[in-house]
Amino acid sequence: MTEQELNILIHKQLTGQASPAENEQFEAWLTSDGANPGYFQKMAEIWATAENLDLTVQPETDAEWEKLHQKVSTIQPASKPSAKIIRMGTAWRLAAAAAVVLGVALWWLLGRGDAGLIEPMNFAAASGKIENITLPDGTLVALNAGSTLEALQGFGGDDRRVKLSGEAYFQVKSNRSKPFLVDANGATVRVVGTEFNVRAYPGSQSVTASVAEGKVEFFTSEQNKVQLTPGMEGIFEKTSGKITARQVDANAVAAWRQGKLVFDNVPLVEALDILGRHYGISVKIEGNIAGKQLFSTFENETLEEILKTLELTYDLNLTVKNDTLLVRNK
């Protein structure tokens, strides 16, 4: 159970919206670990505290800042740092030094993530939505539906490290002295500046990295590593731990960014999972669909049309009820 699912389960308890099955699931979770009652208690406390907040107040931040800005520009600090008279000739050097120091300070603020001034760097794309993100180093990330990205160590160290759960397309800002690393469900991608796609859904049997531009290292250790060039895809099989490489259609790999669903030899189980994330529904598989692979591209089709196609191709019964896709053999 993910933290997200757990919190929903707890929320159902707190609001009395749990089904009998969910009640059982909750009880089982509560007693399965000594730390769990504490977790629940904390959530209950947060929930109770949130009840009385008056959240309707308008802060009018822009107008207020204008007011404050005017006021403080006429105020001298009570005790001010000693002022030095600067000759014009050295002014440019000081300006350059100040720019460097400001850069360091911003890096430091960003590097501290939760420090307060800057948003913590956790990103999530909701079901059915693609999020476009710019990281502090200028790297662009398209985050596919139902995926999360976390910037680890806030980019403060010797490298730029992110953790991906789900799928994302990276356009990494080149920086030779600070490699960019993606931790993806057990495998790691290392680049200095390039474009590539990573698919690492927690429920999937494999993690893949596909390269559109530049050179990419895909590895679990120094001994278990492949070098990927444009048009290649590295595949990490979670069960065997093996990493292999193959040629793929580079355009197809990132077609999801245009809202297309491209399945190029993808196990049907995983394809259904991706469909679920794309359309914001959960998937329940009751039939046996092991060993079935999907080769299909969907562009403007509705969910109903896609399901119809799959039903006919694989001789399945696919029905959607209460936001759940039920998969049965015919």
Added chain:
Amino acid sequence: MATHQNIELFEQLFRRYQPGLVAFANTFTRSPEDAREVVQEVFISVWQNVENLRADDNLKSYLFTATRNKSLNFLAKKKLQTVDAEPVVVERHHSTHNEGASDAGELESIIFDEVQRLPEKCREIFILSRQEGLSYKEIAERLDVSPKTVENQIGIALSRLKKAVDDYRQDRGKFSVRQMMWLLTFF
């Protein structure tokens, strides 16, 4: 003479904390206009006294405490001006928000701040569930989204709130007054 304090960083600081602080001040003042005024005063005193602040205080906690004190002062002054004003208000807030028993008040303010910072849809869904007591289905109908979306957004909201509370309590990655002073005066 131009000030040696960095106005851009001060602006960032203001934009980051002002919404949460206004909402917090409003729990005392019961008037958004007064609340905004109180928060102006808080930031003016930060700007003026940057060097005299207690350096090891946690910044967030410092700002909330300052806002609480300024709000109470504001109410006391107002009470002097209009003798008829409800005197109970100050008393009651004194007892729930005093220094010793501050955890409830601080917890409230941390949650407050984080709720304000949730993405708009997520915030709306959270408020409909928490404050209006609507079910997933009712929220879904009202906002024209699926019940699954409502559940997911609630899950996101709770994760973020828990993280904000944990970070605050565990003293993790916090930004102290000293660090703010360093930033505001260094340039």
